[in-house]
Amino acid sequence: MKESWKKGSVTSLASVFPVEEAQKAAKRVEDAIADAQNELHRARTFVADNTTLLNLVHKLPEQLSHQIMVPFGKAAFFPGRLIHTNEFLVLLGEGYYAERTSKQTVEILQRRGKSLDSQVDSLEANIKDLQAQLSFFNATASQVAEGLVEITETEDYVEKESNEGESKSGMFSPPFLSDTAYNFKEYAYSSSPQQDAPNLRNATDDDGDYARILAKMDELEKQELAAESGNHSDQSDESTADFDEISYRGHIENNLQSSKDFQQSVLLDQTNDEDIATEFQKKHDHKDVTDQLNFANLAVQSRDREGENFAKFVESTDPSEKIPVLSKEKAVQATTASKTEVRHQTSQPSFDSRKAFTGSIIEHADNLQTNSRNESSASSQGSGSQSSKPVSRFKMQRR
Amino acid sequence: MSASNLKDLQRELENKANDLSKLQKEIAKNHQMRKKYTVQLGENELVLKELDLLQEDANVYKLIGPVLVKQDLAEANANVRKRIEYISAELKRLDATVQDLDEKQNSKKDTILKLQQRIQSLQAGKGKA
Structure with missing residues (x-):
């Protein structure tokens, strides 16, 4: 099943261009x-x-x-x-x-x-x-020193513009093309952060869809909570026809416990980080992660999925390997998370049919505890409910 | 048996590495020569241009050692042309040599890489055994 929705690969840039070589x-x-x-x-x-x-x-x-x-x-x-x-x-x-x-x-x-x-x-x-x-x-x-990764997607899931096989690190992708390409663009070009910030604002201002999504989420959240005590992966799978993210919500509490497991991070330009991180932080503040399914949750989920994905993908889970830019990590995570939200909102109006997001973002999620079992169930749910979901989201993929 | 094999391989690798460094030196030398000739070619072309611009009756001298020897303009012109021809030929020859050396260098690199891999695999096998 995993193979069937494998959409590409993530390669650490460091494996292609070692730091010493570049220097x-x-x-x-x-x-x-x-x-x-x-x-x-x-x-x-x-x-x-x-x-x-x-x-x-x-x-x-x-x-x-x-x-x-x-x-x-x-x-x-x-x-x-x-x-x-x-x-x-x-x-x-x-x-x-x-x-x-x-x-x-x-x-x-x-x-x-x-x-x-x-x-x-x-x-x-x-x-x-x-x-x-x-x-x-x-x-x-x-x-390379910061641990940038190159994400390659196979052509069926990427639209023509970015395709020809892969959306490369340097390539600018249209905003709705895919999360990965979109995010990646920003990692690759430090000049793009300005572009992202307004985008994010637009997205958060887009209240109609937002409210609608929230309402739906609340509803699903209740189902989810009920299901959570039992076999939550099956239950949530059903309940998340529209939002498979919700199915991961159960794991968030776990995931929020800190862990030093995941070293790799996709690092953004610092200013970008701060910019978006603050926005994210605002949202995060007035919404309780545990009692309400909100964007923060969504973000956290995608975050933890990314983290998990990374854990599976890259074996360097040794805390000693920590990249020296730890201070950035939190901000980066927040950034990616809020970007996920943006994707959610913006992509809905612009695509009548569902838009599958492919590719994965490798995150450094050292403040998130990710239980690998939870993660794998989460990812399989994600794949299962994916086809019926109108909203874009991250998918994890490995290898 | 595998130990002596390993030693042989390492010796071979050393030899090859020496050859490679020799080749690289030669290539560097060739590049230097090439640069020199390119500069000379440029100078000669400049001279030719100037000579072409001179009137028929202009006095042209060639510095030979410490003395200036008067030369016929036509003669000087022919000399410079010949010199340019020679330098161009030389450049072409150097290009061919450099290409040849490059190829040799690449094949040497390949063999060295293969040798290293073999040595590594041998060592790994030994480590396991």
Whole structure:
């Protein structure tokens, strides 16, 4: 059954580009930039020399002769006179010299200046290019260090735009395409957070659907609570034709206990985190997680599913492996959670038929206790009720 | 038996690694030569351009050692052209060599990788046994 709804794969970016490799590459590019800058500096001095020489050559024939100090040996000069001021012996290169007049020399020097300018231009372009590369490598290195994952979805579940097999990490996906692609876009591009925040606000303002969903949730919640004491996975499966998330609600209490099990996290840009985290926090505050099924619950569920998914997927569940960005984790979780809500609301009006969300987000859920048994039952419920559900949601998938 | 096998493999790996580093040195040398020739080619082309722009009666000199030797413009022109031809040929030759060396390097890398894998598997087998 699991196979039947397997939609893709999640690969840690670190397994594709190890941190050291990315840093090495960045180092190499840095060296290249330094070289190019030296070269550029050299070319600039040439240009300056050429210009002064050009001015001198311009000026020399203005008089028939110049009083000059003639260098004699290393340290000695004696006074002299420069004559034939309109005759120049120009080095053309490769040991070839030509006798030229001042005017002709100026022409040669101007041509030379032009070629030097083009050299400078190409060097500058080169440096720019290298700097872009460097920033890319640095970004990759930091992303790898933060534990970014690449999520690949198979084409049946992803719409044409993102498909051709997979929605890659870098790809921008239309907002409703899929949760994964959508979220991932933000992880990949630090510039996108601004886009997300307004989106979230819109979603939360969309009260009509929201109220409707809440009412439905409340209703289902009651059923759920009744079912919870007994065999909750079967019961909730039935009761959650519309919202399979509700079926996970029973596990939330468990899940809220803290655990250090899940190390991996999909990290967002920090500002984004804070932005969304606060919004989420607000909601979370005035709604009690345990007595009311609300968005926070939903969020928590998806969160814990993600966490669980991760637990299954990645075996690095050792607390000692903790990524150094722990402070971010909470915010990140909240972010993803609230995004899930957004998905819920926004996707409903825009899709008359159900929209299946695929892919999974790997979360660092260290404040959530996830019972793997609960999780697996939760996921199977999710798959079972998925087809009848009009609302988008996360699905877990592994491998 | 497997121990001596392992030793053999390790020796082979060492040899191959030495070969590879030699190859890499050669490639680096070639690249340097190539750079030098490219610079010379650019200079010669510049000279040719300037010579083409000169009038027929212009005086052209060639610096040979410490002295400037007067040269016919046509002669100088021909010389420079020949030089450019030579440098281009040389560049082409260097390109071919570099490509050849690159291929050799890649195959060496492959063999080294395979050797390492074999050694690893041998060691793993030994560890188990």
